[in-house]
Amino acid sequence: MKKTITRISAVLILLAVGITSVIAQPSRHHHRAGYRSDGFIRGVRDVHTVASTAMLGYGIASLDDYTGIRFGYNAASLRTDGFDDVSSDVQSGASVGIVFGWYLGKTPIIIEPGLYYSFKGGKLDGFERQYDSRTRLKTNMHMFEIPLVFKYEVQYHNAGVCLHPFFGGFLAFGIGGKTKSVEGNYTDSWDTFSDGAGQLGRTDAGLRMGCGLGVDHFYLELAYDCGLVNLASDQYDYFGFNNYDSAIRSNTISFSLGFNF
Secondary structure (H helix, E strand, O other): OHHHHHHHHHHHHHHHHHHHHHHHOOOOOOOOOOOOOHHHHHHHHHHHHHHHHHHHOOOOOOOOOEEEEEEEEEEEEEEEEOOOOEEEEOEEEEEEEEEEEEEOOOOOEEEEEEEEEEEEEEEEEEEEOOOOEEEEEEEEEEEEEEEEEEEEOEEOOOOOEEEEEEEEEEEEEEEEOEEEEEEOOEEEEEEOOOOOOOOEOOEEEEEEEEEEEEEOOEEEEEEEEEEOOOOEOOOOOOOOOOOOOOEEEEEEEEEEEEEEO
């Protein structure tokens, strides 16, 4: 157990060091479209080399380990429990991140931590008895997210094509966002993570599952994040919320494209 905790701690530390290394790499700019910064690519490769070398000390790394970049689309919503007559709808946003994949020895099992900016939130529509009116809330949540998943690789006849079903979890921390309310002809807005009746908590955590498809170095992935944390603060005061049996949790379906180095 202690060894597992040590390995996961090493992964998270390497994530922070990796992002810093990439950002710190010198870059060059060019006026032609499609030009990729040599400094950025060199930085990503350096991160991969340093991280894989460090993980060799824990017996995790292999020759097929990779570093990947991901660009995605999020369909985010908020799941409500213990509310009467409240409906939920989807908000669309983006995600971008970097992942590190390490094979567990010579097995087809991969441990993949990552570091993402991820858009979350959603729309809620319900009846407010105290105001005798319908209220619509549109919530944006900009999150700094750390997923950690275990993938199982299924290869297809050495054709450069593989499937990666996966399961794991995520931690997320709010860095900003806005919530807008519409009650009849009255409109208001506030910071999602500020104090007040519509405040949500900054910290989220939950389960992450899905499947990826690799074609040579290109990668497609469909994932679902199921939040387990009650995001509603003690001050939340919409739709008859109470601290005993009411909860607001995050749901996010994401589709991403990427490239593995």
